[in-house]
């Protein structure tokens with residue numbers, strides 16, 4: 001990101017924390033991927049808000065746009081001027097980009113034991129199922145939801161006298177290792193640290209902190225209505241590691257929405273399972289009364305209603321996205337997604353009746369026990385859906401993840417994946433009203449290796465930086 005594009009980005013942001021002169025701690029919040037993705041991620045907003053709310057802390061953001069040197073977005077400060085480098089890792093492939101930040105900050109490896117500052121801390125979705133890859137260079141890793149554990153970490157740091165020697169740092173880290181959800185390499189035992197999850201989400205309302213046009217939901221104020229998912233799809237990390245389904249009460253959401261409407265008329269509802277939200281009716285009534293335009297991050301076909309689809313269509317949302325994952329009922333039930341093709345088609349018809357104009361369907365190949373007939377079934381379901389609404393088909397590749405019920409299943413043979421993707425392309429690409437987007441086999445294969453990698457990841461990759 002050059003200074004010109006940085007200035008342009010800042011100009012269009014609302015609510016950026018510009019300067020906080022008297023803060024005791026400077027935190028670099030590093031999302032090692034593009035600004036567009038990072039600012040679409042409510043977790044980044046939550047951490048940015050949580051840290052900047054503290055009088056003793058200023059937090060500035062860093063993103064990865066392919067550059068080799070990094071300056072903070074807010075004040076163009078270099079990484080070595082920060083006390084804490086806080087990484088948020090959403091995808092395994094972001095580890096490689098994280099290494100570019102470490103190199104620019106002059107962090108060598110293995111050197112944790114002889115480095116006083118900066119602290120290197122790591123959180124994010126990947127830590128939920130495997131926190132080991134960056135453990136060789138990190139001072140603390142956050143497992144689960146960071147609101148409580150990060151607050152505990154900062155409170156401890158604030159109460160501690162100046163951390164200016166290795167001995168004091170060790171003392172401090174041994175103190176924070178007692179907090180739930182914090183793994184301190186060299187002190188904590190990997191199998192004894194439990195992830196931290198918030199019981200009562202109302203205590204931590206989570207919504208957009210900085211509004212910007214350059215995100216997935218442009219100029220939209222995102223409000224998180226729920227976390228977790230109880231549906232138990234066997235491949236899914238969210239279902240396996242994000243604790244049970246929890247939701248916020250409408251009173252809390254109404255306050256957040258009122259706040260968001262001061263900046264924009266667009267409200268985005270966020271959650272792993274938005275349509276499972278138990279108080280959707282009063283929530284939609286409120287949004288309607290406030291004349292808010294709404295959008296949603298994802299919809300569960302099982303629970304999506306005409307009320308919600310109609311509200312989306314009236315707000316100008318033209319496309320809805322569903323994830324059947326498979327074309328055949330048999331394979332779908334085998335992955336524990338309990339909806340049939342007949343029901344899926346009913347929901348697609350309902351979407352059309354409610355005014356939705358386009359459809360996006362997510363499928364996955366390489367699933368355990370998948371056969372050629374399952375690939376044909378994807379083609380059949382896609383064509384049937386396309387007869388109702390113009391369709392974009394996204395084909396992903398199953399990657400086994402630790403802690404999920406499919407953790408021990410293999411990553412499919414690359415030749416089989418190749419021929420199945422080729423077949424799908426042959427059959428769908430020329431079809432009228434169907435566009436096709438397919439995942440990359442090399443990237444999925446790399447992701448599969450990284451998902452189960454351990455601290456030796458750094459041994460291998462620090463050699464090349």
Ligand code: SF4
Pocket residue numbers: 229230231232233236237238239240272273300
């Ligand atoms: S419904 Fe979605 S979020 Fe829930 S377990 Fe299944 S794939 Fe995961």
